[in-house]
Amino acid sequence: MTKRPIHRRFPIHIVVFLSPAVLIYSLFMIYPLLDSLRLSFFTTLPDNSETFAGFQNYILLFTDSNYAPRFWGALKNNVIFFLVHMLVQNPIGLLLASLLASGGRGRKFYRTILFMPTVLSVVIIGFIWNLILSPLWGVTEGLLKLVGLERLFQPWLGIESTALVTISLISVWQFVGIPMVLFYAALIGIPEELIEAARVDGASGWHIFWHIKFPLILPTVGIVGILTFVGNFNAFDLIYTIKGALAGPNFATDIMGTLFYRTFFGQQLQLGNPTMGATVAAMMFLIILSGVLAYMVFWQRRVQTVEM
Amino acid sequence: MKKNIMLGLLLAFALLLTSCAQATPAEPPAAGVTQPPAAEATQPPAAEATQPPAAEEEQVTLIIESWRNDDLPIWQDVIIPAFEKRYPNIKVVFSPTAPAEYNGVLNSKLEAGTAGDLITCRPFDASLKLYEKGYLAPLNDLPGMENFTDFAKTAWSTDDLSVTFCVPMASVIHGFFYNKEAFDKLGLQEPTTWDEFYQVLDAIKADGTYSPLVMGTADMWESATMGFQNIGPNYWKGEEGRIALIKGQAKFTDEPYIKTWQQLARWRDYLVSGFEAVKYPDAQALFTLGKGAIYPTGSWEIALFEKQATFPLGIFKPPVEKVGDQCYISDHVDIALGMNAATKHPEAARTFLSWVASAEFAELYGNALPGFFPLHSTPVELTNELAKEFVSWRNECKSTIRNSYHILSRGEPNLENELWRVTALVVNGTITPEQAAQEIQAGLDKWYKPQQ
Numbered sequence: 001m002t003k004r005p006i007h008r009r010f011p012i013h014i015v016v017f018l019s020p021a022v023l024i025y026s027l028f029m030i031y032p033l034l035d036s037l038r039l040s041f042f043t044t045l046p047d048n049s050e051t052f053a054g055f056q057n058y059i060l061l062f063t064d065s066n067y068a069p070r071f072w073g074a075l076k077n078n079v080i081f082f083l084v085h086m087l088v089q090n091p092i093g094l095l096l097a098s099l100l101a102s103g104g105r106g107r108k109f110y111r112t113i114l115f116m117p118t119v120l121s122v123v124i125i126g127f128i129w130n131l132i133l134s135p136l137w138g139v140t141e142g143l144l145k146l147v148g149l150e151r152l153f154q155p156w157l158g159i160e161s162t163a164l165v166t167i168s169l170i171s172v173w174q175f176v177g178i179p180m181v182l183f184y185a186a187l188i189g190i191p192e193e194l195i196e197a198a199r200v201d202g203a204s205g206w207h208i209f210w211h212i213k214f215p216l217i218l219p220t221v222g223i224v225g226i227l228t229f230v231g232n233f234n235a236f237d238l239i240y241t242i243k244g245a246l247a248g249p250n251f252a253t254d255i256m257g258t259l260f261y262r263t264f265f266g267q268q269l270q271l272g273n274p275t276m277g278a279t280v281a282a283m284m285f286l287i288i289l290s291g292v293l294a295y296m297v298f299w300q301r302r303v304q305t306v307e308m
Numbered sequence: 309m310k311k312n313i314m315l316g317l318l319l320a321f322a323l324l325l326t327s328c329a330q331a332t333p334a335e336p337p338a339a340g341v342t343q344p345p346a347a348e349a350t351q352p353p354a355a356e357a358t359q360p361p362a363a364e365e366e367q368v369t370l371i372i373e374s375w376r377n378d379d380l381p382i383w384q385d386v387i388i389p390a391f392e393k394r395y396p397n398i399k400v401v402f403s404p405t406a407p408a409e410y411n412g413v414l415n416s417k418l419e420a421g422t423a424g425d426l427i428t429c430r431p432f433d434a435s436l437k438l439y440e441k442g443y444l445a446p447l448n449d450l451p452g453m454e455n456f457t458d459f460a461k462t463a464w465s466t467d468d469l470s471v472t473f474c475v476p477m478a479s480v481i482h483g484f485f486y487n488k489e490a491f492d493k494l495g496l497q498e499p500t501t502w503d504e505f506y507q508v509l510d511a512i513k514a515d516g517t518y519s520p521l522v523m524g525t526a527d528m529w530e531s532a533t534m535g536f537q538n539i540g541p542n543y544w545k546g547e548e549g550r551i552a553l554i555k556g557q558a559k560f561t562d563e564p565y566i567k568t569w570q571q572l573a574r575w576r577d578y579l580v581s582g583f584e585a586v587k588y589p590d591a592q593a594l595f596t597l598g599k600g601a602i603y604p605t606g607s608w609e610i611a612l613f614e615k616q617a618t619f620p621l622g623i624f625k626p627p628v629e630k631v632g633d634q635c636y637i638s639d640h641v642d643i644a645l646g647m648n649a650a651t652k653h654p655e656a657a658r659t660f661l662s663w664v665a666s667a668e669f670a671e672l673y674g675n676a677l678p679g680f681f682p683l684h685s686t687p688v689e690l691t692n693e694l695a696k697e698f699v700s701w702r703n704e705c706k707s708t709i710r711n712s713y714h715i716l717s718r719g720e721p722n723l724e725n726e727l728w729r730v731t732a733l734v735v736n737g738t739i740t741p742e743q744a745a746q747e748i749q750a751g752l753d754k755w756y757k758p759q760q
Contacts, residue, residue, distance in 0.1 A: 048441050066721045066754060135582020136590050158526045158584025160738060244408060246725060248528050249584070250733055265412030268529070269430075269713065270722035271437050272415050 033285070039278035050275070057279040071280070073251055074259040075287075077164055081255055082232040084168035085175075090224055092172070093179025098209065100180070101187035111184070115177035122174075126241030129170045133157055157242065160252040167253055171238050175231070179224045186220040187213060222299045229291045233284060236261060256284045368653045369399040370660055371424030373417070375410030376643070378612070382676045390672055391663055398656045418443045418648070425651040426660060429474035429644040431463035432713045438646075439466070439473040445649040446471045450658060452665025460683035463641040463709070474644035475665045477673065478680035481698045482538040482638040485595070485603045485613060488620040490518050498624040502571065505627040509578045512601045520578035522600030524586025525735050528728040531572065534604045536731045537638050537710045539626045540568040546636035546708030554715050556758025560749040561742075569734045569741030576737055584736055592616075606638075607698045610679035614694070623694060625701055639707035641683065719755030726751050 236257025247254035264277025383402035417423035464474035543564035552558035596616035670682035678692035
């Protein structure tokens with residue numbers, strides 16, 4: 001123990017331990033990402049060769065009368081998709097988590113049931129909800145009739161003004177389990193003494209939640225927010241399953257993921273355009289990156305001080 | 309000692325990495341090796357294709373890429389066994405993808421070099437692009453190619469008709485299916501004019517037992533394909549109008565197109581409530597369950613409808629304005645088979661394609677898949693009654709193809725996608741026929757400069 005060498009040996013074990021992950025991530029994540037970014041600065045000539053085009057694809061995407069409405073439309077729809085998740089999914093997740101954390105019988109049962117849609121395949125979710133909401137065979141109209149509200153029934157998935165919100169709510173239904181479990185884990189981690197002390201001081205349940213529990217789970221609120229953000233701006237599958245790549249009616253459900261898919265892989269008679277597709281993908285990457293950076297700078301640093 | 313083990317581990321990793329890295333550059337040469345046979349194909353007939361001995365040397369397996377997943381049983385049980393009986397050394401595997409995903413999946417597979425040996429060809433530009441990119445081999449000298457007329461080959465040839473790259477297999481004809489039981493019960497006749505068409509619809513609506521017209525707009529393509537392309541040719545006079553569009557002599561804002569959209573807008577009152585969210589399989593099920601009376605679609609539904617419907621089926625042509633007007637039908641060349649230029653078994657693939665070009669295949673295919681009409685120049689004896697009736701329309705009406713398929717869907721915004729979008733909106737009542745026409749023409753004007 002006393003005979004420590006002055007010169008530290010090169011910590012070769014660190015290299016060995018790091019290399020598998022570094023290699024795999026570089027090969028399958030970082031290299032494709034960089035190559036995709038590279039591709040967005042190229043354009044394909046008629047003879048199938050690629051030439052450097054600078055920012056031409058980006059200029060097209062933002063200003064061309066064909067691409068720009070699709071891009072801004074998809075971005076707007078994606079923001080709505082995200083807002084519905086933030087305003088509906090996460091509050092409901094928090095509510096369910098605090099109900100579960102407050103104890104009571106059947107807690108484990110409900111926890112499992114509520115989490116179950118999350119592990120189902122998106123294709124199944126899409127199929128089930130298509131059937132539930134179907135104007136031909138769906139149960140929705142019948143259920144509304146039972147309470148005398150059948151006038152409210154509409155083919156929501158097919159109407160321009162309601163389709164996006166309907167699909168967002170289906171997605172909320174599917175993924176509400178994730179914020180719920182995260183909030184639940186945070187809530188049951190709060191030391192019991194704090195709550196007991198508050199109770200002794202005469203605080204109500206409402207007070208305890210908003211002044212003790214909520215500040216203590218703020219880091220989790222941030223994590224849930226950023227997970228929702230990343231997930232929503234990467235979303236594609238549910239809309240593709242329900243509405244197809246053309247994201248109808250009239251692109252009302254078109255989000256960044258479906259725009260990317262259509263541009264990159266093509267649709268019916270439209271051939272795929274890999275370089276424009278890469279440009280859309282690069283924009284998705286930039287949006288997500290800026291969101292994550294904003295979270296790290298403005299949220300994570302601040303809540304660090306609140307954390308115990 | 310420990311250090312040595314670590315170094316050894318590192319070395320192993322390095323080796324693994326280099327071997328991985330080597331695997332990728334090894335691919336292009338492999339593709340290069342297969343190039344010569346494909347190039348040979350353009351040269352005078354080598355005759356090796358028709359000689360079974362070439363194939364006898366060893367068992368080869370050919371994979372067919374297709375979007376016709378509904379046809380899987382027919383290929384497996386009827387078509388492929390008939391071929392394998394004749395050429396026992398060639399095994400054929402039919403490997404379909406879902407129709408909506410086919411083009412995208414196929415493009416990616418071709419780019420990655422993992423596509424099958426035989427490629428089912430979409431008509432016109434989608435396949436032409438594949439040929440231009442070098443993914444489809446030219447087939448001009450394929451024995452059997454002489455069995456097809458130029459009309460049949462147009463969809464799979466270069467614009468100047470100098471190179472053909474797919475063997476035409478079949479066309480589909482648009483029309484209206486109806487529930488004969490419903491028509492008999494209500495004492496209705498097949499309509500021939502638009503006035504009669506709406507009288508029939510009104511009568512069905514008044515009776516209330518059946519949904520008069522079965523169609524949904526959720527998938528959008530039905531409005532465009534089974535609506536617009538189905539009834540439109542009577543207005544734009546088939547090929548005449550289609551070619552005028554390509555030459556720039558006609559515009560989508562012209563009367564024939566507006567009238568077509570106006571008819572579709574009238575359909576709204578006869579569709580099932582909530583049609584905005586009704587998808588294609590829903591509409592099919594509604595009709596075959598006997599809950600609908602008239603279903604605008606095409607001949608490709610024959611097999612499925614005959615299997616599922618418990619009532620007798622009838623068909624009628626797209627209505628015309630006045631009795632005695634020349635009728636036009638959408639007789640859309642729809643499906644062909646080509647060869648992947650990078651196939652490892654070009655001889656076997658050509659053998660199969662030659663067989664596909666034969667009268668034997670045409671008869672087998674036309675009868676195994678009623679509603680897909682062979683394009684072979686020798687008339688094929690069809691046994692299915694509905695298929696016979698569809699094909700009989702060719703005698704009285706002039707055939708045309710969907711006007712968005714040839715040349716006009718080459719640019720962006722894509723005409724076909726736009727037609728899906730605006731036609732669904734017209735049926736939904738979100739936009740007027742005039743607005744639809746303007747949007748379509750503006751989209752086309754953006755990139756299409758017709759050479760007069």
